[in-house]
Amino acid sequence: MNNLVKVENSKIEQTTILTLNRPEKRNAISIELINQLKVIIEKLHQDDETKLVIITGEGSAFCAGGDLNDFHGEIDQEKAHELLSQMQEVLWQITTLPMPTIAWMNGLARGGGMELASACDFRYVHESGNYGFTQGKLGISTGWGGGTLLYERIHSQEAYYWLVSADIRSAQVLKSIGFAQATFSTHQLELEHDLIKPFISRSLTQLKHWKSQWLQNQDLQKLKTKMDAEVEACSHMWVSDEHKEAVSNFFKRNKK
Numbered sequence: 051m052n053n054l055v056k057v058e059n060s061k062i063e064q065t066t067i068l069t070l071n072r073p074e075k076r077n078a079i080s081i082e083l084i085n086q087l088k089v090i091i092e093k094l095h096q097d098d099e100t101k102l103v104i105i106t107g108e109g110s111a112f113c114a115g116g117d118l119n120d121f122h123g124e125i126d127q128e129k130a131h132e133l134l135s136q137m138q139e140v141l142w143q144i145t146t147l148p149m150p151t152i153a154w155m156n157g158l159a160r161g162g163g164m165e166l167a168s169a170c171d172f173r174y175v176h177e178s179g180n181y182g183f184t185q186g187k188l189g190i191s192t193g194w195g196g197g198t199l200l201y202e203r204i205h206s207q208e209a210y211y212w213l214v215s216a217d218i219r220s221a222q223v224l225k226s227i228g229f230a231q232a233t234f235s236t237h238q239l240e241l242e243h244d245l246i247k248p249f250i251s252r253s254l255t256q257l258k259h260w261k262s263q264w265l266q267n268q269d270l271q272k273l274k275t276k277m278d279a280e281v282e283a284c285s286h287m288w289v290s291d292e293h294k295e296a297v298s299n300f301f302k303r304n305k306k
């Protein structure tokens with residue numbers, strides 16, 4: 051199976067870059083990609099030399115969310131719960147990594163792609179991209195725990211409205227509401243970038259200490275419980291006619 055997630059380890063900067071590698075599908079997250087990402091993140095939990103993890107996308111998109119071929123409308127509630135739980139566990143493992151994590155959002159993101167970004171500690175967005183928690187327009191809600199994580203990243207009223215509206219927003223709006231820490235215009239991810247320099251300039255000990263402090267400041271048990279409840283709720287919405295119709299319409303539009 052080809053590398054659906056490219057892993058680049060920069061020894062000098064003690065940084066690992068993970069690149070979602072399905073550009074022909076706008077880096078949509080398939081079940082196989084989840085399986086590969088799970089193994090990579092598990093290894094990073096045991097990695098004593100990496101001080102920063104950056105997640106980005108190959109090509110013009112960051113991530114188009116769950117692969118609608120795998121996460122389609124014809125699966126039942128139980129199967130939906132099983133599939134959604136697999137990526138929720140990966141998002142949980144990303145959230146609790148012992149080093150700082152950055153979502154380098156190199157272009158558009160939709161649905162689960164925004165959930166993946168919400169699992170990272172920091173988010174930087176390409177100024178030309180557009181971004182949305184679009185699950186609401188598919189008859190469902192966030193299903194990987196990313197809605198719970200969104201409430202940790204921005205004002206709760208803003209998070210609530212974004213999930214309801216499911217609107218697609220510009221990089222500038224994401225920065226204004228605090229979802230993104232900054233916007234960037236470059237197309238090539240360079241570790242020398244001014245936005246990454248503050249992390250690279252710090253030691254492994256410093257960065258792991260600050261991440262540990264951050265995690266200790268969270269009620270992780272309550273967070274996990276809320277993420278579990280989110281998966282359960284989404285799995286029940288999964289079998290709705292609205293969801294089935296929305297997925298079918300997507301493939302009709304894309305001539306499937």
Ligand SMILES: CC[C@H](C(=O)O)C(=O)SCCNC(=O)CCNC(=O)[C@H](O)C(C)(C)COP(=O)(O)OP(=O)(O)OC[C@H]1O[C@@H](n2cnc3c(N)ncnc32)[C@H](O)[C@@H]1OP(=O)(O)O
Nearest residue numbers: 074075076078114115116117118121160161162193194304
């Ligand atoms: C819990 C997570 C949640 C869930 O799993 O329930 C989700 O994430 S649901 C999925 C949410 N994502 C979407 O609804 C996005 C759907 N895609 C689009 O709206 C567009 O493709 C967009 C805006 C991402 C990109 O548009 P653009 O015009 O640049 O490209 P195309 O539409 O022509 O797409 C190119 C190519 O990629 C395939 N594609 C794109 N998104 C997905 C996807 N989510 N799942 C599967 N495949 C996807 C698209 O079918 C095209 O493939 P091709 O073989 O060339 O027709």
